Amino acid sequence: MRQYRPLIAVTPGYNYDTSMSYVKNGYYEGVIEAGGLPVLLPLTTDEGILLEFISRCDGILLSGGPDIDAKYFGEWNLPLYDEISPQRDTMELFIAQKAIEHDKTVLGICRGIQVINVAMGGTIFQDIYMQNKDKVLVRHSQNAPKWYPTHDVYIEKDSRVAATFNSECVRVNSFHHQAVKDVAPDFVVTSRAEDGIIESIEHAKKTFVVGVQWHPELMWQNDKSFLGLFKEFIRCSGKTSKA
Numbered sequence: 001m002r003q004y005r006p007l008i009a010v011t012p013g014y015n016y017d018t019s020m021s022y023v024k025n026g027y028y029e030g031v032i033e034a035g036g037l038p039v040l041l042p043l044t045t046d047e048g049i050l051l052e053f054i055s056r057c058d059g060i061l062l063s064g065g066p067d068i069d070a071k072y073f074g075e076w077n078l079p080l081y082d083e084i085s086p087q088r089d090t091m092e093l094f095i096a097q098k099a100i101e102h103d104k105t106v107l108g109i110c111r112g113i114q115v116i117n118v119a120m121g122g123t124i125f126q127d128i129y130m131q132n133k134d135k136v137l138v139r140h141s142q143n144a145p146k147w148y149p150t151h152d153v154y155i156e157k158d159s160r161v162a163a164t165f166n167s168e169c170v171r172v173n174s175f176h177h178q179a180v181k182d183v184a185p186d187f188v189v190t191s192r193a194e195d196g197i198i199e200s201i202e203h204a205k206k207t208f209v210v211g212v213q214w215h216p217e218l219m220w221q222n223d224k225s226f227l228g229l230f231k232e233f234i235r236c237s238g239k240t241s242k243a
Contacts, residue, residue, distance in 0.1 A: 005037040006058035006237035011092055011112075013065050014043045014085055026217030027063050027109075033220070034230035036237065045090045054098050059105035059208075059237035062092055062112030064215060067178060073123040080127040082177070093119045105208040105237040107229070110176055113201060113211025122184030127177050128197060137195045140174045146218045149173055153199040153214070159190035160210055161200045164228035172199070172214035179213060208236035 008031045012021040021043050028038035038061070041053060054060070066083040070076060072093060077084075092112075096119035099106050108116040114124045125131045128140060142150045149171035155162045162168060180198040183189055190210075191200040203209035212229065220227040 003035075004238065005035060006234055007056065008036045008038045008059045008061055008234070008237060009041050009053050009057040009095075010038050010061045011041050011063050011088070011095065012043055013063065014088060016085075023063060024217065026215075026221070027061060030217050030220055030227065030230040031061065031234065033227060034234040036230075036234040041091075043087055043091065045087055045094075047094060050091065050095055051098060054095065054102065054104060057104070059107070059233060060095060060099045061233075062096065062106065062108040062115050062211075063217075064110035064112065064175075066111065067126075068093075068111070068114055068118055068124065070126055073118050075123075075126065078126045078130065080130055080177070096120070100203065100206060100209055103206050105233060106210070107208075107233045108211035109217060110213060110215055113180060113213050114178060116209065116211045117180045117184050117187065117201060120184035120187065122180060122187070123182040125179050125181045128179050129177065131181075132195075132197075135195055137197065138174075138193055140176055140179070140193070140197065142174050144173075146173060146175070146215070147222045149219070149223075151193055153191045153193055155191040155200070156189070159188075159200075160202055160208065160232060161190045161212065161229070164232050165225055170225070173219055174214060176213060180211075207239065208233060 031038040066085050092115045138151045155168050187201045199213045201211050216226040
């Protein structure tokens, strides 16, 4: 009997100049390598379509991308704000809310951790350097190759992230100027960088809702320990599948 591969919906990036959706290979290749079956979602704000995808898919992978419009967490956009994708904001915040409400598994990467947190009532730093001037911060937007780890994160014991690495400290890559600030209700912080910036969160009650600030989709090809997060995501997605 052929093994069932959980169906994983991957949210797309979008280029407004060319009207093209896209996704970096590491996301869907990581899902495949971990035993899942990825499908790239269309960019749409049609809630009926999105609810049908949520219903049919076993898990949701919220990919990296541009800044979230600050209006979604009750602030003005500060001068250092980067590109904003209005349709992605509407789509992904809705998907995150509904998927978590229905206890679908959710993995958020970089922008994805921020989407999860904002969707569920938390806030983010619009710019970690501007809003943490009292701290000495590590470099969170590296110039090294994208797969190369540049700073440590310290992981809480008994968290899903700790279990995937079997370690309480791991060195990660970093490409962000925003980060989780006030953590959403029912979520817990499961890792921080050396400077205290939040690097991962997870839902305390749901089957699997995890967000990480680093980019495992760029690292697992060179360091298989970073595939562990994908594997745990797929494993838990299989638990909730209808197969």
